Amino acid sequence: MARATPPSPRTKVRRRAGRGRYARSTINAILDEGLVGHAAFVADGQPYGIPTLYARDGDVLYLHGSPLSRLLSSLSEGIPMCFTVTLVDGLVLARSAFHHSVNYRSVVVLGRGRAISDARGPSDLELKVTEVVVLPLDEASAKVRTGPPIDAPEDYARPVWAGEVPLRVVAGEPLADERCSQPVPDYVTRYHRGHA
Ligand SMILES: Cc1cc2nc3c(=O)[nH]c(=O)nc-3n(C[C@H](O)[C@H](O)[C@H](O)COP(=O)(O)OP(=O)(O)OC[C@H]3O[C@@H](n4cnc5c(N)ncnc54)[C@H](O)[C@@H]3O)c2cc1C
Numbered sequence: 001m002a003r004a005t006p007p008s009p010r011t012k013v014r015r016r017a018g019r020g021r022y023a024r025s026t027i028n029a030i031l032d033e034g035l036v037g038h039a040a041f042v043a044d045g046q047p048y049g050i051p052t053l054y055a056r057d058g059d060v061l062y063l064h065g066s067p068l069s070r071l072l073s074s075l076s077e078g079i080p081m082c083f084t085v086t087l088v089d090g091l092v093l094a095r096s097a098f099h100h101s102v103n104y105r106s107v108v109v110l111g112r113g114r115a116i117s118d119a120r121g122p123s124d125l126e127l128k129v130t131e132v133v134v135l136p137l138d139e140a141s142a143k144v145r146t147g148p149p150i151d152a153p154e155d156y157a158r159p160v161w162a163g164e165v166p167l168r169v170v171a172g173e174p175l176a177d178e179r180c181s182q183p184v185p186d187y188v189t190r191y192h193r194g195h196a
Pocket of ligand 1: 010011012013014015016086088102104105106107108109140141142143
């Protein structure tokens, strides 16, 4: 059973606080559905926000890449970092431009990464050119917006369409490598993102 994580003073959502979620199960579900996150950190006085793949295993996230990249070489030193993942679920079209919005599920993780050297890899060479950083999920929050637009009371009478345009990531037809003569395996044809 995934445990609940009470927000720290730093991870408490302040604006639209009712959209804040701190249950580990909610945070994990968003992280597991996401594919790409953004790691934010400061290097040489300059803030960077770098997109990257990640994977969750239990209570930690793993990031990997070239040890020569600014991303991995900085984070492996254990500097403060922030990792965010965002799923955009729909366009929310209101009766006024001011109230247009999006439905989303997002996660923010604060902490420090730690380089690990005992990750298993396909070969010694690949291990040598790969840095793996682990980030604990000890200080994390989620924020979730669902539902229709929230218009100003006087705007509900306006003759303007309002509602949501759902968005989702859909896996397309697999395209075999031209040098591959193998049949498409089940795990490829059945692959999907999000709620199937
Ligand atoms: C796709 C998307 C679009 C958005 N568009 C806008 C926009 O146009 N304008 C706008 O003002 N806001 C937008 N937001 C909301 C924005 O992410 C912040 O929640 C907002 O700026 C309010 O932050 P705050 O001042 O309450 O908290 P902050 O003081 O900025 O953050 C305090 C803590 O709250 C938590 N937190 C804050 N936001 C999030 C989040 N989104 N997900 C998870 N944890 C969070 C973090 O742990 C953070 O450390 C959007 C969010 C998403 C996911």
